[in-house]
Amino acid sequence: MKNKPINSEKILSDYGNYLLTQGERPKNIYVFAQENHFDEKEFYQFFSSFEHLEKEILKHFFQKSLELSLEIEGYEDMSAKERLLNLYFIFFENLTMNRSLVLMILGKKNLSTLQKLHELKSEHQKFIKTLDFNDLEILEKAKDSIKNFNEKSREEALWLHFLSIIEFWQKDESPSFEKTDLFIEKTIDTGFEFLNNEPLKKIIDLGKFLWKEKFQKS
Template identity: 45%
Template sequence: MNTVLTTGEPTSIFAFAKENNFEEADFYKHYSSFESLEKAIFKVFAKETIALLHKTDAYADYSAKDKLLSFYFTFFELLTANRSYVMLQFKGMKSDFSKLSVLKGLRAEFIDYINALNLEKIDFKHEKVNKIQDQTVAEGYWMQLLIILKFWVDDESPNFEKTDVFIEKSVKASFDIQQIAPVKSVIDLAKFLWKEKSPMMAK
């Protein structure tokens, strides 16, 4: 990160290794290219966020909503501490961050985190349908993270205060939408009407 920010993208892995006093072969033990290294950096941001959260004793007792809020706040604190590098990676990307290949590692780490939150969902009593639901929920939160990321990139408020407000409102809205009780009520009503309608249709 320091090399990219101070002298620009290295001309080769050989030159990068020589400049930093290590063997080129050592680089390939971990990464196949600079691109794979850049993907790993954003994945590390997520892993470091999760590690920091688990260092807080109270975190284990947080609700899923508070855990996600904590993740976002901590994650964007890390990004802010490395904003110059992050902004350089996003240079030229105006809106659709989902096309950024550099975020692939982050995406995998984040989706694993969302799945581990055990968010309340409807049990459809069908394995394939439940699996589709899990994927849809995870992808929805990934899109939420990308939207917040775009907001943070454009945020010009002091200490990125507007991003904090946006995070709170985004998470509240997503959990309000996901309220299971009203959805269950609708499903129960539909089942009742179907059972009542079936005998009538038979008559």
Template identity: 45%
Template sequence: MAKKKAILENDIISFYMDYVLEKNENPKSVYAFAKTNNFEEAKFYEYFGSFEAIEKIIFKKFFDNTLSALNKSDEYIAFDARNKLLSFYFTFFETLTANRSYVIYALHKHKNTLKNLALLSDLKKSFTDFISNLNIETLDIKQEQLEKIKKRALEESAWIQLLLTMKFWIDDTSASFEKTDIFIEKSVNTSFDVLNIVPLKSIIDFGKFIYKEKIHRS
């Protein structure tokens, strides 16, 4: 049988996602993977150095596709930082939900290992760059070194918040993941309220929501 010629990066990603979901394991080798999908092994290496590289790029593509969709909206472009971040979250988790089986497979495979962090490293870089470019207003420290520390702290805390939301989404069993939507809205609004030093109403509200969820799951 003649080999497929027009094989692109997205084709290989689709082949890989289908394979691991059907077999519940990684392909044994690049050669076997290429043969199963009827393309030349060399085509794989035009785009990827390993299966781990595919896994990393998949999560980055979830991010890229989310941002691409948002940037097509004039309404999104006109949003302030808070609403841009909320829009990102809702759209990103719609993307994850459309690929939930794969996301859970990939994250559980490296559960509680450093490889899990490596798997998300490209996503983290893209997301923290996104946070940096939102120009979120914070207290003006007026000292260069402290400003750099503040910027890094903001990016890292935003990343941790995204990871916590992903964990909540993975454990969410509500219809249409409606509790995740509530979690997103409350956590993002609370984060901005903390930065803007406004009254603690939303912080308390978010705390009550988390406490209620923990009690019900215990």
């Protein structure tokens, strides 16, 4: 007997449960649909493939985190830095609540080349566009070579910084992943002042650098 009409969140939930319990993707969409009591054609109303679905899971976590951050009292009066911090803290708390699933989806590939992050990147850029760059301390403390970038390039720099946090979180073994919270706060506070004159090339290595120089000694 089939359930009531399916929706995207139900498919996302069913797929996540399958990955966690089986440790791999379903054999095909038909089998996945049958096991969860809906028709294969209903899957295609929302997603084109399992790859597409996995992209949407990461996007979904970001969107839900942003919704929560917007509900914080006094949000409209927050600085760009405070809005960035609040969203990142909520997002990584969300990831932690779903850590096993997220780690399976991300795998062990280089995040900067991972196609699964395409939708997440799009959502991140939309959010960054809402911030006042002139009020964004992380860029004010950057090298001149980054501060003088156009808006699109600075969006890319902030995305690569965001990726460095995800990489850090993937490897974090501290209780409650408290060092990830510290990493978020420290890197946003200090901006890109650690970078040399090769602006974007070094951003993705920022996490590894700070782990070695600041956190392993604590």
